[in-house]
Amino acid sequence: MQTKTEGIVIKEFRFRETSKILTIFTKKYGKVHVMARGAYKPKSQLIANTQLFSYNDYYLYKGRNFYYINQADIIDSFYPIRENINRVMYGSYLLELVDLSNLEEEANERLFLLLKKGLMVLSKLDKDFIKFILTYELKYISFLGYKPYLDRCVVCGRDKFSQFKFSIEQGGIICSNCFSIEPLCENMDLTMYKTMKTLLYTPLDKISSLEIPKDVMFKLHEIMVEYILNKIDRKKFNSLNMLKSMKDNGGVY
Ligand SMILES: [Zn+2]
Numbered sequence: 001m002q003t004k005t006e007g008i009v010i011k012e013f014r015f016r017e018t019s020k021i022l023t024i025f026t027k028k029y030g031k032v033h034v035m036a037r038g039a040y041k042p043k044s045q046l047i048a049n050t051q052l053f054s055y056n057d058y059y060l061y062k063g064r065n066f067y068y069i070n071q072a073d074i075i076d077s078f079y080p081i082r083e084n085i086n087r088v089m090y091g092s093y094l095l096e097l098v099d100l101s102n103l104e105e106e107a108n109e110r111l112f113l114l115l116k117k118g119l120m121v122l123s124k125l126d127k128d129f130i131k132f133i134l135t136y137e138l139k140y141i142s143f144l145g146y147k148p149y150l151d152r153c154v155v156c157g158r159d160k161f162s163q164f165k166f167s168i169e170q171g172g173i174i175c176s177n178c179f180s181i182e183p184l185c186e187n188m189d190l191t192m193y194k195t196m197k198t199l200l201y202t203p204l205d206k207i208s209s210l211e212i213p214k215d216v217m218f219k220l221h222e223i224m225v226e227y228i229l230n231k232i233d234r235k236k237f238n239s240l241n242m243l244k245s246m247k248d249n250g251g252v253y
Pocket of ligand 1: 153154155156157158174175176177178
């Protein structure tokens with residue numbers, strides 16, 4: 001039985017001489033494993049459809065262990081991502097996020113549309129990568145079901161307080177009265193709080209005019225990474241470690 005769905009290649013590895021095993025995030029079925037036979041052959045029809053970031057209409061059929069590609073029509077290769085090292089590195093993080101936080105064959109259309117939009121915006125981005133990534137993370141974790149709670153203290157419900165932190169465990173801000181009972185917390189000041197709120201509700205393609213201090217965004221990005229890892233029960237993102245080591249060596253940025 002053949003089925004048609006949009007999908008984005010989020011992972012690839014070589015199988016035997018000329019084939020590839022892909023992880024594709026599809027609109028209809030969520031994350032699936034796909035065997036692309038002969039994708040490494042120089043004359044393969046599938047070369048463009050089986051590269052990382054590539055966004056296609058796939059006609060798939062299901063075998064015992066894998067899906068197989070009957071036909072694929074490219075919608076967007078997001079080629080410009082490959083032309084810039086920052087885009088590649090942050091793009092790899094977007095793909096890894098999807099890979100690590102989704103179970104197989106569990107559809108999440110909002111996440112699919114967010115990834116598609118994220119890759120579109122990223123493919124035109126030349127600066128302010130951290131602002132893009134932070135905004136993406138806030139939306140991503142929200143669509144995964146853990147939207148940060150910013151209206152009042154997530155523990156006691158108080159809504160007027162001057163000192164607060166972000167509780168990784170509870171996924172929201174907490175007041176100074178509740179600091180002691182919530183062990184896993186990160187410091188936040190008013191600027192960080194306001195920035196988080198603004199970026200949470202601003203569309204990805206509308207952030208370019210927002211002026212936000214870099215250090216505020218880096219601190220919030222660190223909190224979001226810790227928060228996301230906690231919620232998806234993982235230890236680290238390889239793509240971010242790679243990004244960090246390249247920066248430490250003066251390579252990127
Ligand atoms: Zn409280």
